[in-house]
Amino acid sequence: MHVKRKLEVPRPLVRLGKEFRAAGHELYLVGGFVRDSLSARKDAQPDVDATTDARPEEFKPLLSRRARGLWDVGERFGTIGAFVGEFAVEVTTYRSDLYTAGSRHPEVTFGETLEDDLARRDFTINAVAADAVTGEVHDPFEGLKDLESGVIRAVGDPLLRMRDDPLRMLRAVRFETTLSTREKPFAMTADLEDAIRENADWLSSISAERIREEFEKILLSENVSRGVRTLVRLGLMPYVVPEFMETVSVEQDAEFHHKDVFEHTLLVVESVEADPVLRKAAFFHDIGKPRTLGFEHRCTYCGAKSVQKTSDEGECPECGGRTLPKKVHFYGHENVGAHIARRAMKRLAYPKDETEAVVHLVSNHMRPMSYAMARDPWSDSAVRRFVRDTYLARGERVLVTVDDLMKLARADITGSAPRRRNVAVESWRSLKERVDEVRAQDAVEKLASPLDGNELMRGFDRPPGPWIRAVKDYLEGEVVEGRLAKDDKETAWSLARAFVEKNEATGDGRP
Template sequence: MSTALAAARRRAVEGLLQATPVAVELGERFRAAGHELAVVGGPVRDAVLGRVSADLDFTTDARPEQVRPLLRGWADAVWDVGVAFGTLGARKGEVHVEITTYRAEAYDRTSRKPTVTYGASLEDDLARRDFTVNAMAVTLPDLRFVDPYGGLRDLAAGLLRTPGTPEESFSDDPLRMLRAARFAAQLMFHVEPAVVAAMTAMAERLDIVSAERVRDELSKLLLATAPRRGLALLVDTGLAARFLPELPKLRLEVDEHHRHKDVYEHSLTVLDQAIALEDEDGPDLVLRLAALLHDIGKPKTRRFEPRGGVSFHHHEVVGADMARHRLKALKYPKDVVDDVARLVELHLRFHGYGTGVWTDAAVRRYVRDAGHLLPRLHRLTRSDCTTRNRRKAEALRRAYDSLEVRIAELAEQEELGKVRPDLDGNAIMALLGVPPGPVVGRAYQHLLELRLDRGPLGPESAEEELRRWWAEQQQG
């Protein structure tokens, strides 16, 4: 072993010790009871990379019913996070641990759930891990570094490959094909050609994996450092077509007579630019989903114009419906579905006003329609400019700067985020002498439109306008 790899091993062990001394303490409890224990997988990989995690994964020869009493009296809390799969969870201070019995798991071709069988040794357990960089372990309490499949060497080389053949690994758990793309995005790794070939050949095997597991991997990928790398791999291997077919369909054919920008590359660039605009709160899943999906309505709405142009009329409305349908199918929470679909629907709203001076009414409507999504809409709209024409890009930037200034100016005068009519429903019913019903709703909407157009009217002017509207309604 080279000096560099030996140093990496030492760094991993020392990092684990410094970050989580409770690991050795737990290892001593297991050894005293006659059992083996090792830190395994991501925490070991991250320790080699110099990263510290408060979440530790352990593997052991002890069965769950033997692990539970060893945790009692040591851990502050114990829970059955996945006892059916041989896993127990616990918390000690700020450290969260999951302890899983040595195992091997595989899917059959008709089941969405893995069939779990327990393994006999640490080496057997490491053999069933997804990738070599996750098939390293540190035994406890003796701190022996175990790396039977060259994970340390692959980590140094930035290479993602499987401990055995990729066909065997992906047959055991097809979700690992998505993990390959996710790790490529998270770690900025190259994926071994044999792994890419297996992903391509076995893409249809992903169909047996539950939508929830696919969703979770997609979210982790999108929240990674470089999601474009992972997304491109999913598209190129045909995996994206199995669960997010709208993405590869953005690769529209372009002929010499009907030119338009590459919608697929444009969407990935918008995603990159949206990520660059995120604030200190960190990765924003809703923004990233909206950036990726904002143009998925274009394939359905593309029209070739008589003079050689191409149009995508109302693609934002069509795209919003498509985004809602796809995210529901992937079992995303309702609030995520609603927010992403709304951003897709609104992403062209700014361009509909042109580059002129924004009226107060236009500003109010823009803010009202965006609601709580306004900060995200700002980022999405700015990200959607991918033109190479510097003059055009600068003009768009200045126009949006102007809009944000107008919003800020008007916000100082009015509560833009809480625009309401000057009269509420009770006042409307009292003035018109009508009971609750559709009339009240129409009157309320009329006053709201006036409020958006003119700003605050005041109770007296609002009452006068309401009487005028009511007289017109009765005449009609």
């Protein structure tokens, strides 16, 4: 990696720097924009952090002259943002932050010099500033050297830097993960890793939203498996998704998987595309296995099979004879995993729709496997049901389609045992072809009851209630099965009346 020694400042930012200088104030570019620009990263973002000696009330007018769309929600912390040309710029007064134990809000003190401001930053590679007018680089902590060497080093005492803001522990993992490339891997210093291990429990003082943002960046990185592994190794995962720790060293049936649940999950997460929903679905897809772990035993005397919780010798429930473990089972792990995913994502304050999408994929991720394990080929109606059941929408917003589930299933195959992988891939291809065939014939996801709620209320002269959903679900099922045309209202009415009469006669609580 070649690191530049002077920043080529974009013209809109130069003009902003001159505006500050004319008013007698300094303006320096800092943070990720400077770091990534100096290292010539291709994915450098148009978000720019800047710092100044001016107080918010002094630089707010200066910023507004060269910017648009001013936002000042962080003004009491010394930060005001605006769009300058194509750049989203946030300007902050020189300051220092301090988090006290048990508090989620930093004590903010405005500083006087650039050096003091850089000294309070987390890592040396982020403690580099560039003059907004000239591009001259200020590097008091040799951050450029560490950037060139691939080192994540704390500014000053790592123990104090982590305690200043415990989120920095997650940021260290994120930087190590996202900055690393095949040609230039990044790694934390030993004293920084030690400080993180000693202070991991301080993450409990950080808001769920801030933790979520860092975790999301790690999950979407090219080196996601390394990032997740580091979260576990440094003791941070218990404060992000504690349930994930249960997957470590949980053995699986060697016939289907050649790695334990933890290692298998890392393979799947790394293999699926970097989509927010898919990456989280891959992360959670087998998280229910440890809680559903069971061993199929066979009695050495009568041959009876039983499922037990231990891989040790057991007692046959049929004859009391000695049993030996033969296979590992995780019955219902997809449903348990979906429950864990919902709870974990709620804790991390993920949006409801995103949570529902991930939960839906986790709960359905074994469906493609059931196709492979079926004794008889699926009928076209079974494939249509598969496509329809996989589809998830909220109003006009589509959250999940069968394409998403098939991508997750393909990544899951990557973690299969080598001797099973080819068979699994062929099964996946066969199912994909069948899915494409039925979708070419009709928009299966859009299939619905020929009769809507208003029509049913008028036709049966009844008020709104749960009975409408029961009838519509039944009619929709008939459409998916191919026994009812999607626009055949006459047959739909006949079927609806028969359905209502039958269920009223059985007295099961439905219409």
